[in-house]
Structures are given as structure tokens and as C-alpha cells.
Amino acid sequence: MSTASPIWISDLTHYYNRKQEMPTLDDINLSIPQGQLTALIGRSGCGKSTLLQMVAGLLMPTEGAVRIRAHTVTKPSAKWNMMFQKPSLYPWMTVRENAALGLVFAGTYKHKKDRVEELLDMVGLSEHKDKNVQDLSGGQQQRVALARSLATEPEVLLLDEPFSALDAFTRTALQTEVAQICHDQNITMVLVTHDIEEAVAMADQVVIMSHNPGQIVGEKHIPLDYPRDRNSGEFITLKDELFAEFEKIDQAKQKKPFERLEVPKREVKPPVDDSLQQAS
Numbered sequence: 001m002s003t004a005s006p007i008w009i010s011d012l013t014h015y016y017n018r019k020q021e022m023p024t025l026d027d028i029n030l031s032i033p034q035g036q037l038t039a040l041i042g043r044s045g046c047g048k049s050t051l052l053q054m055v056a057g058l059l060m061p062t063e064g065a066v067r068i069r070a071h072t073v074t075k076p077s078a079k080w081n082m083m084f085q086k087p088s089l090y091p092w093m094t095v096r097e098n099a100a101l102g103l104v105f106a107g108t109y110k111h112k113k114d115r116v117e118e119l120l121d122m123v124g125l126s127e128h129k130d131k132n133v134q135d136l137s138g139g140q141q142q143r144v145a146l147a148r149s150l151a152t153e154p155e156v157l158l159l160d161e162p163f164s165a166l167d168a169f170t171r172t173a174l175q176t177e178v179a180q181i182c183h184d185q186n187i188t189m190v191l192v193t194h195d196i197e198e199a200v201a202m203a204d205q206v207v208i209m210s211h212n213p214g215q216i217v218g219e220k221h222i223p224l225d226y227p228r229d230r231n232s233g234e235f236i237t238l239k240d241e242l243f244a245e246f247e248k249i250d251q252a253k254q255k256k257p258f259e260r261l262e263v264p265k266r267e268v269k270p271p272v273d274d275s276l277q278q279a280s
């Protein structure tokens, strides 16, 4: 089982270039407790992927910092794995070889071969392990990417719209499975999505962002057990409440399209100031 870590995002502001009047991300403060499943939702262009890339260490903020456990994130790490909309597999390799890649790079595959086998079984690919990944469907390829992400026993799993290219049945199945796996293995998950139903299906906490500038304008706790019944009254009510929240934000933005919305300052105090310490 992984030992998941809390994420601290403090006073984070980002400009992609100096000519921008409004920052892409504006004074983002967010703490994500250990093992929590968080969804970032917001309209296209509000900065969700930018924020996720900063948590992944793929992009540095103009101001502020992301910390995972006691480390300031300054570069990618196998401890926090990212999954994208496209599974980015090596087409000439088999399912097993692709799933093992993270371990091969870490030099630990020899000792952890069994883990790859177990994960491929867990994600429903038992019969496909020796196939070339090109011969799999999109959903199966995304399962390979999931097995590869989990093989290195990440503390944090970062998902950038990972299921949006899949058909509705596969998408629903993977949403349920990934949430259950993260929940069971105490992995801290951050999911970027446009899809309110996906957020309610997978997350413990939904963070709502607005655009121009990208701000956190709301947060909603989803107090439902896993696996979740999408037809239950509670599920539908939570989904409706999130839609209503979204509409409220849209109306506020229509009145002030390029202004900050007034939201209470969120206080996030990371436990230690270790800005010189880097994650390995």
C-alpha cells in the first residue's frame, strides 16, 4: 500500500507571459489531505491543466509554491504520476512492457515483476498481457497507462481528463475503478475535468475554478461511499447543486468578464518552509 501525502498549494500565481493583464492563475491556495480524491472543475481555459502541471512538477509557477509532503515540487517524480487524455504508450511494445516501463526506468522491475502482473490483472488485462498495445481499444490502452502509473506505487495520481476520449460505458467503468483503487490504496488523487458527473462520481472534494483570472471560487464536499450509485437521490442532488454553483459563477462572470471574483482569502499554511529542499 502506498503512503500518500498531502499536497499544499500556497499563494500560487502564474503568468505565461509578461504582457498578460490578468494572471492565468491568481492567488491559488489549496490543501489536499492524504488520500483525498479531489476534482478540479471549471470552464475551458480557467487554468486547471496549468495548475495540475505545477503539481506534477512539469511547470513552475511565477509566484508561490506547490509542496507534496515536506518537499517543494520543482521537477517531476515517480512519486507523483500523471495520466493524460491520451495514454502515450510505446506502440511497438507489449502491454506488459508498457506497464513495466516506470519500474524499468527506476531500475526496480526485476524485484517488482509480480506487481506488474497483479496490476494488469486488476485493471482487467489478464488476457492481453502479451499483445502489442496497438492491438488494444482506447479504453484498454488507458488501462495499460493506469497500470503503468500505479506500478511505481505513487503517493499522488494526477489525472488530466483521462477518460474524455472514451465511449460512455468505458468511461463510466474506468471512473468507478480508478476512484476505488485510489480510495483502497490511500493514493491522493487530483483529477482535472469539465464533467460534473465525473467529479461527483470520483471525488471526495470538488474544487470549482473560474476563469480570467483562474481563481478558486468554491469547494464542495462529496460525502458518498465508493462505489457510487449514480442513480441515487444523494448523487443527483449533489450533481444538481454543483450545476447550480456553476451557473451562479457564470452569471457573476458575465457581469465582470475580466475581473477577479470576490472570494474569501483561503489560508493554507504548509507545515514547514523548506523552499530549498527538492523532491527526489
Ligand SMILES: Nc1ncnc2c1ncn2[C@@H]1O[C@H](COP(=O)(O)OP(=O)(O)OP(=O)(O)O)[C@@H](O)[C@H]1O
Pocket: 016, 017, 024, 042, 043, 044, 045, 046, 047, 048, 049, 050, 051, 194
Ligand atoms: N504554454 C502556454 N503558453 C501560453 N498560454 C498558455 C499555455 N498553456 C495554456 N495557456 C493558456 O492558459 C490558460 C489556461 O489554460 P489551461 O490549459 O490550463 O486551461 P484548462 O482549464 O485546463 O482548459 P481546458 O479545460 O480547455 O483543457 C488558457 O487561456 C490557455 O490558452
